Amino acid sequence: MEFLSDIELYYTLPARVKANTAVIEGEEFKHISRVMRHQIGDTIYFTTGMGIIYYGEILSIEKELLTVSVIKHHIYKNNFSNIIFCLPKLKHPDRLEFALEKCTELGITRFVVHNSLRAISKGEKLERWNKILLTAMKQSLRSFIPVIEAITDYKDLIKLPGEKLIFDQNAKQSIDELILNQEKNYYFIFGPEGGLSEEELNEAGSKNIFKIAENRLRSETAVIKCASIITHKALREV
Amino acid sequence: MEFLSDIELYYTLPARVKANTAVIEGEEFKHISRVMRHQIGDTIYFTTGMGIIYYGEILSIEKELLTVSVIKHHIYKNNFSNIIFCLPKLKHPDRLEFALEKCTELGITRFVVHNSLRAISKGEKLERWNKILLTAMKQSLRSFIPVIEAITDYKDLIKLPGEKLIFDQNAKQSIDELILNQEKNYYFIFGPEGGLSEEELNEAGSKNIFKIAENRLRSETAVIKCASIITHKALREV
Numbered sequence: 513m514e515f516l517s518d519i520e521l522y523y524t525l526p527a528r529v530k531a532n533t534a535v536i537e538g539e540e541f542k543h544i545s546r547v548m549r550h551q552i553g554d555t556i557y558f559t560t561g562m563g564i565i566y567y568g569e570i571l572s573i574e575k576e577l578l579t580v581s582v583i584k585h586h587i588y589k590n591n592f593s594n595i596i597f598c599l600p601k602l603k604h605p606d607r608l609e610f611a612l613e614k615c616t617e618l619g620i621t622r623f624v625v626h627n628s629l630r631a632i633s634k635g636e637k638l639e640r641w642n643k644i645l646l647t648a649m650k651q652s653l654r655s656f657i658p659v660i661e662a663i664t665d666y667k668d669l670i671k672l673p674g675e676k677l678i679f680d681q682n683a684k685q686s687i688d689e690l691i692l693n694q695e696k697n698y699y700f701i702f703g704p705e706g707g708l709s710e711e712e713l714n715e716a717g718s719k720n721i722f723k724i725a726e727n728r729l730r731s732e733t734a735v736i737k738c739a740s741i742i743t744h745k746a747l748r749e750v
Numbered sequence: 751m752e753f754l755s756d757i758e759l760y761y762t763l764p765a766r767v768k769a770n771t772a773v774i775e776g777e778e779f780k781h782i783s784r785v786m787r788h789q790i791g792d793t794i795y796f797t798t799g800m801g802i803i804y805y806g807e808i809l810s811i812e813k814e815l816l817t818v819s820v821i822k823h824h825i826y827k828n829n830f831s832n833i834i835f836c837l838p839k840l841k842h843p844d845r846l847e848f849a850l851e852k853c854t855e856l857g858i859t860r861f862v863v864h865n866s867l868r869a870i871s872k873g874e875k876l877e878r879w880n881k882i883l884l885t886a887m888k889q890s891l892r893s894f895i896p897v898i899e900a901i902t903d904y905k906d907l908i909k910l911p912g913e914k915l916i917f918d919q920n921a922k923q924s925i926d927e928l929i930l931n932q933e934k935n936y937y938f939i940f941g942p943e944g945g946l947s948e949e950e951l952n953e954a955g956s957k958n959i960f961k962i963a964e965n966r967l968r969s970e971t972a973v974i975k976c977a978s979i980i981t982h983k984a985l986r987e988v
Contacts, residue, residue, distance in 0.1 A: 517919050517966055518944075610848060617971045618963070653966045681755050706756075725856070725982075728755055728891045733855045740978035744963075 520548065521565065521650045522558040523657075529560055529582070534568065537577035545573055556580065561649065561657025563588050588655045592743060594697050596622040598669060600704035602731055605637070609644055611732040616648035616658050618736075619743040623660040624699070626669050628708055636662040666712055674699055676716045679734055680707055683723040687741060690722060700742075702735050758786065759803065759888045760796040761895075767798055767820070772806065775815035783811055794818065799887065799895025801826050826893045830981060832935050834860040836907060838942035840969055843875070847882055849970040854886035854896050856974075857981040861898040862937070864907050866946055874900040904950055912937055914954045917972055918945055921961040925979060928960060938980075940973050 522544060528535040536544060536558060544550045552570050558580065559565045564587050568580035597620050602608045612623060623645075625636070638660065645658040663669045670676060674697030677690065692698060701708075701716065713721060724738050760782060766773040774782060774796065782788045790808050796818065797803045802825050806818035835858050840846045850861060861883075863874070876898065883896040901907045908914060912935030915928065930936060939946075939954065951959060962976050 614971050614974065617965075617967050618975065619965075651966070651968065652971075727855075727857075728889070729855050730889065733852050733890075736852065736974055737856065737978040737982070740975040741982055744975070744979055 516557070516565070516653045519557050519653070521653050522556060523646060523650060524558055524560060526560040526562055529566070532582050533571065534558065534566065534580045534582060535577050536580060541577050544570075545578060555583070559650075559655045561646075561655065563590060563655050565653075565655045590621055590656045592619050592621055593656075594674075594692075594694060595620060595742070596624060596674070596697060596699045597735065597739065598624040598626050598663075598699050598701040599735055600626055600628050600702060600731060603705060607730070607732045609641070611735045612641060612644050612658075612660070613648045614736045615739045616645050616654070617652040618739040619654070620739050621656045621658045623658060624669060625660065625662045626666055626701070627664050628666050628704055628712055638662060667715070669699070669701070670715050672699060673697065676701055676720055678708065678713060678716045678721045679703070679724055679738060680713060680721050681723055681725070681728055682707075683721040685722050687722045687724045687738065690742075692742075700738060702731060702738075704731055754795070754803070754891045757795050757891070759891050760794060761884060761888060762796055762798060764798040764800055767804070770820050771809065772796065772804065772818050772820060773815050774818060779815050782808075783816060793821070797888075797893045799884075799893065801828060801893050803891075803893045828859055828894045830857050830859055831894075832912075832930075832932060833858060833980070834862060834912070834935060834937045835973065835977065836862040836864050836901075836937050836939040837973055838864055838866050838940060838969060841943060845968070845970040847879070849973045850879055850882050850896075850898070851886045852974045853977045854883050854892070855890040856977040857892070858977050859894045859896045861896060862907060863898065863900045864904055864939070865902050866904050866942055866950055876900060905953070907937070907939070908953050910937060911935065914939055914958055916946065916951060916954045916959045917941070917962055917976060918951060918959050919961055919963070919966055920945075921959040923960050925960045925962045925976065928980075930980075938976060940969060940976075942969055 522536060522540045524534055524536045524540060550570055552573055555569050557565055557567055564585050566582050566585045568582045571579045571581050597615055599608060599611055641660050645660060649657055676699045678701050724734055760774060760778045762772055762774045762778060782794060788808055790811060793807050795803055795805055802823050804820050804823045806820045809817045809819050835853055837846060837849055879898050883898060887895055914937045916939045962972055
């Protein structure tokens with residue numbers, strides 16, 4: 513069960529899972545009962561987004577909810593719980609959304625959307641972003657529901673407790689020189705089109721600026737490449 | 751000049767570059783003269799997509815074209831000329847287009863779009879794809895214009911001369927075990943939603959099947975992650 517493929521993964525709230533049974537309602541209920549037309553006795557996989565995937569049998573289907581027995585479950589470890597990806601608002605919101613989706617599939621579970629100086633702000637879309645993250649978690653058969661918040665002032669981002677790592681095309685150090693410590697939080701800060709301003713770069717401290725390619729990348733490409741690399745090889749950890 | 755940033759890169763056909771001057775016309779001409787409002791005496795960067803970026807000064811601006819002197823140029827090496835990324839048609843064409851754009855930014859220069867069994871075909875869009883590739887090349891300040899072709903029959907893809915590498919979630923070998931030889935062509939073959947069929951996997955030979963993650967990835971995510979990894983670290987080459 514650790515390695516799943518070709519299944520559908522459903523979601524239910526943590527409070528809906530008891531010792532041996534769980535209740536699924538809302539959109540997920542509709543998808544199971546009406547779209548997938550599951551019947552009593554069918555088995556399904558579901559998660560509460562807290563690191564566990566459950567396997568159970570449908571016991572009853574009512575008008576608005578269904579009940580599932582818990583036959584077995586598997587507990588996963590979040591290897592990237594100390595990594596927070598900080599993405600700028602982009603001119604084209606679909607590019608930010610695409611980056612959020614891809615990062616979730618790749619294993620990133622914490623996000624901040626920030627307004628850096630050159631970012632083009634159009635308000636927070638937390639509800640929409642959360643939906644994208646939930647869908648991507650289920651699609652990629654992961655069990656940690658990503659957390660996202662919006663930070664309006666870039667200065668507030670810099671004040672958060674943990675190491676700030678800035679990604680900038682003109683940096684001298686490569687991402688390959690990055691060493692992560694499991695005990696610390698790391699904020700991976702990406703700039704918008706045109707990059708972070710000189711002042712923003714300085715605020716984060718110049719020793720923590722890295723490049724992730726030898727050529728120019730779009731903002732969302734830098735984000736996705738970085739997520740691909742750091743989630744693939746456990747970066748030399750200390 | 752090897753490492754550019756914060757510039758606009760323009761494109762002109764190879765035949766339009768002579769020893770010391772070049773001519774730029776069409777869309778690129780309009781962008782330089784009307785959108786960017788460049789004047790005689792301004793300097794610009796341009797490429798013919800053949801591995802050279804030129805730097806020159808605008809000598810004259812006519813109604814439909816402009817002439818540029820060539821002040822200097824830089825020759826780049828294509829490290830990935832032996833790598834061909836073979837992408838399936840996807841249900842949502844924008845996801846395929848996104849993958850093409852990202853791969854180009856990351857350095858992939860050869861593409862095949864194939865119709866595997868489970869792919870949802872909607873005809874070739876070579877003109878549109880070529881436009882996306884050209885834009886991505888300029889955007890990422892690269893100098894090799896990517897080449898793309900469509901192959902309708904998956905069997906014809908397998909017959910092309912060179913090593914076929916298949917990426918499948920259920921493979922036993924990891925992409926980390928992949929060793930590339932600069933002298934050979936490698937076809938990186940990705941499946942559609944639902945993966946390649948058993949028969950398609952067998953046709954390619956079972957020793958060349960690799961996975962690129964421990965969980966399920968969308969088709970375009972697998973493509974982009976693979977491009978991120980192989981273009982980042984020169985895979986252990988022999």
